[in-house]
Amino acid sequence: MTFSERMKNPVAAAALIAGLVFVGPAQAVEELNALVWCDHTDPKLIEPFEKQFGVKVNLKEYEGTGNALAIVEQSKPGDWDVFVIDGVDVPRVADAGLLAEISRDQIPMGDIFPQVRMEDVTVRGGKMYAVMEKFGYNVIAYNKTKVDPADMRDLAVLWSDKYKGRIAVYDYYIPVMDLVALKMGMKPSDIAAGKLPAMKAELFKLKENSSMVGEVVASTTALATGEADILVGGGEWAVSVMQAENPDLDWVLPDQGGILWSQSLAIFSASKKKGLALEFVKYVMSPEGQARLATSSCFWGMPANRRAGEVLTAAEKASLRWDEQDKFLAKSHRYFVPDSELDGKMLDVWTEFLQH
Amino acid sequence: MTPAAPGPGRGDARGWGLLAPALLWTVAFFAMPLGVMGVYSLWRRVGMTVVTDFGLANYVDFFAKSFFVESLINSLEVTVVVTVVSVLLAYPLAWILAERVPPRWQRLALILAILPFWTSYVVRSYSWLLVLSEGGILSGWLQALGVVDGPVSFANNRGATVIGFVHFFVMLLTLTIYANLVQLPANYRKAAADLGAGPVRAFIHVILPLTLPGIMVGAFLTFVLCIGDYITPQILGGGRELLLPQAIVMQISRRSDFPMASAMAMILMAVVSLVYVGFARWLKLERV
Numbered sequence: 244m245t246f247s248e249r250m251k252n253p254v255a256a257a258a259l260i261a262g263l264v265f266v267g268p269a270q271a272v273e274e275l276n277a278l279v280w281c282d283h284t285d286p287k288l289i290e291p292f293e294k295q296f297g298v299k300v301n302l303k304e305y306e307g308t309g310n311a312l313a314i315v316e317q318s319k320p321g322d323w324d325v326f327v328i329d330g331v332d333v334p335r336v337a338d339a340g341l342l343a344e345i346s347r348d349q350i351p352m353g354d355i356f357p358q359v360r361m362e363d364v365t366v367r368g369g370k371m372y373a374v375m376e377k378f379g380y381n382v383i384a385y386n387k388t389k390v391d392p393a394d395m396r397d398l399a400v401l402w403s404d405k406y407k408g409r410i411a412v413y414d415y416y417i418p419v420m421d422l423v424a425l426k427m428g429m430k431p432s433d434i435a436a437g438k439l440p441a442m443k444a445e446l447f448k449l450k451e452n453s454s455m456v457g458e459v460v461a462s463t464t465a466l467a468t469g470e471a472d473i474l475v476g477g478g479e480w481a482v483s484v485m486q487a488e489n490p491d492l493d494w495v496l497p498d499q500g501g502i503l504w505s506q507s508l509a510i511f512s513a514s515k516k517k518g519l520a521l522e523f524v525k526y527v528m529s530p531e532g533q534a535r536l537a538t539s540s541c542f543w544g545m546p547a548n549r550r551a552g553e554v555l556t557a558a559e560k561a562s563l564r565w566d567e568q569d570k571f572l573a574k575s576h577r578y579f580v581p582d583s584e585l586d587g588k589m590l591d592v593w594t595e596f597l598q599h
Numbered sequence: 600m601t602p603a604a605p606g607p608g609r610g611d612a613r614g615w616g617l618l619a620p621a622l623l624w625t626v627a628f629f630a631m632p633l634g635v636m637g638v639y640s641l642w643r644r645v646g647m648t649v650v651t652d653f654g655l656a657n658y659v660d661f662f663a664k665s666f667f668v669e670s671l672i673n674s675l676e677v678t679v680v681v682t683v684v685s686v687l688l689a690y691p692l693a694w695i696l697a698e699r700v701p702p703r704w705q706r707l708a709l710i711l712a713i714l715p716f717w718t719s720y721v722v723r724s725y726s727w728l729l730v731l732s733e734g735g736i737l738s739g740w741l742q743a744l745g746v747v748d749g750p751v752s753f754a755n756n757r758g759a760t761v762i763g764f765v766h767f768f769v770m771l772l773t774l775t776i777y778a779n780l781v782q783l784p785a786n787y788r789k790a791a792a793d794l795g796a797g798p799v800r801a802f803i804h805v806i807l808p809l810t811l812p813g814i815m816v817g818a819f820l821t822f823v824l825c826i827g828d829y830i831t832p833q834i835l836g837g838g839r840e841l842l843l844p845q846a847i848v849m850q851i852s853r854r855s856d857f858p859m860a861s862a863m864a865m866i867l868m869a870v871v872s873l874v875y876v877g878f879a880r881w882l883k884l885e886r887v
Binding site: 306307309310312313335412414416454455456457458461464465468469470582583584586587590591594595597598 | 645646647664666667669670725728729732733734735750752754755833834837838839840841845846849851852853854855856
């Protein structure tokens with residue numbers, strides 16, 4: 244059972260929380276509290292850091308920046324030290340004063356893929372508040388024995404009847420609506436209230452062609468069990484971790500382009516252990532840390548530090564489509580970040596899509 | 600001189616004292632959270648902040664948007680089907696346990712009946728996914744038996760959600776109905792037979808009415824737990840339709856819109872309260 248599943252079980256969640264609350268303060272060893280995505284919960288990533296510094300890293304997994312901010316809001320200042328956060332959400336969190344500056348000279352900035360440094364979001368007023376650690380794509384994942392891989396390079400085929408009933412859709416409205424925009428010949432940043440009726444029609448057609456719409460576990464399970472042959476919104480994050488057991492699963496960025504997801508590492512401004520937190524950031528950004536993070540047992544993704552390629556195996560790099568990254572990055576668009584009003588309208592359209 | 604009998608005031612104080620823990624518990628963990636949620640539901644999320652002006656905008660929004668109302672209707676439909684199917688399956692099972700299984704085996708039979716409760720709810724739902732999916736056990740059996748030519752999927756739809764729920768709630772209902780059945784004196788059946796009633800007539804006119812409280816308590820618990828459940832439709836429903844708890848979670852997980860989610864939860868609460876009123880005449884624990 245994964246951590247997220249344990250947290251969905253109220254009894255197990257209560258036990259875990261009780262453990263964190265009551266056992267934590269009694270530990271003599273220094274502790275670092277990190278609010279993370281599930282890929283950081285892999286012991287393969289965390290244990291080398293704990294051993295090197297003789298500390299304990301307490302990890303709290305979350306999904307969605309909104310949920311993370313709710314956790315922070317309900318905590319005391321200083322409770323949290325490290326924050327793994329969606330790249331596009333860094334500005335609003337930094338502007339809220341929650342993040343501490345990270346000195347550029349502590350981070351191997353020159354080794355980070357230039358296209359994912361994203362200093363326009365990590366730097367505010369000349370100060371860097373986060374560093375990109377991992378990225379990937381919301382594109383098309385598929386079973387190459389069940390579909391023609393050449394078809395998967397064209398988004399339009401998903402709207403034809405060729406694979407009707409064989410499609411799963413990732414249940415996250417922002418990247419999938421961004422993909423719909425690409426299919427319609429728009430950039431994600433062109434999405435506006437006036438475009439939503441046409442996008443809704445496209446989504447309804449996609450729903451009619453699909454067999455299911457599910458979140459991470461459900462949609463990847465559909466692909467793994469043969470319930471679906473194509474996952475719209477999937478990518479290396481959905482299939483690479485399963486390729487050892489099921490080499491038929493693959494992913495590709497369509498000709499129309501793809502949606503770039505990115506996650507970054509930040510340090511809370513209220514942290515009382517900023518030094519240790521910075522060491523953690525430096526460790527994760529090292530080639531070894533990056534390779535471990537890229538191939539985490541929860542999900543895989545491209546390491547932001549290109550020197551991780553020196554540590555990753557050839558098979559791991561092939562699974563991540565390492566050699567196609569320059570081409571993929573050139574054709575990728577970041578997650579569209581709508582204002583609150585448009586965000587509400589997009590979620591309404593998505594709710595209608597689910598209900599269709 | 601006789602000792603003074605405890606006056607009504609002292610008895611009341613003792614009663615309140617004994618009641619206090621339960622009362623405090625209910626106030627702290629039910630009334631107060633419900634009150635907070637009620638207040639939240641009257642606020643409004645504007646931009647990234649919650650505006651604390653009171654109003655009914657969230658409730659108006661809910662009923663103005665057809666997909667929200669549809670999610671409520673979906674929830675009611677699924678819950679009614681699950682409750683009815685569970686009762687229909689649980690009653691014969693409870694009757695067999697109470698009437699046909701020898702008393703020395705009843706304890707073991709009951710343990711076997713509640714075994715599904717010992718597994719995690721999430722794991723159980725995912726297990727059903729593996730049974731019902733296209734590459735799953737059921738599809739394999741049907742192909743092996745020649746019933747179907749190729750793989751067939753029973754997952755990711757309302758039927759799968761209903762199966763997942765029924766598997767869980769049949770056991771709950773079996774327990775409440777069984778508890779009711781074993782309390783019935785055997786003389787009632789003999790008396791009905793003496794008066795000329797056959798087994799079917801005796802069941803319809805004597806046994807069934809006397810076990811209605813057990814059925815209704817179980818059915819009400821099934822209704823309440825089912826209509827508020829998020830996990831099962833999320834895992835087994837395949838996103839083919841939204842039930843109200845899923846729509847509520849979307850408001851929180853996607854937009855952190857706690858006021859809207861609170862309003863939707865209050866509407867769900869109102870539906871459950873209305874159902875309680877309908878069930879109230881049977882919901883007397885001493886009759887179960």
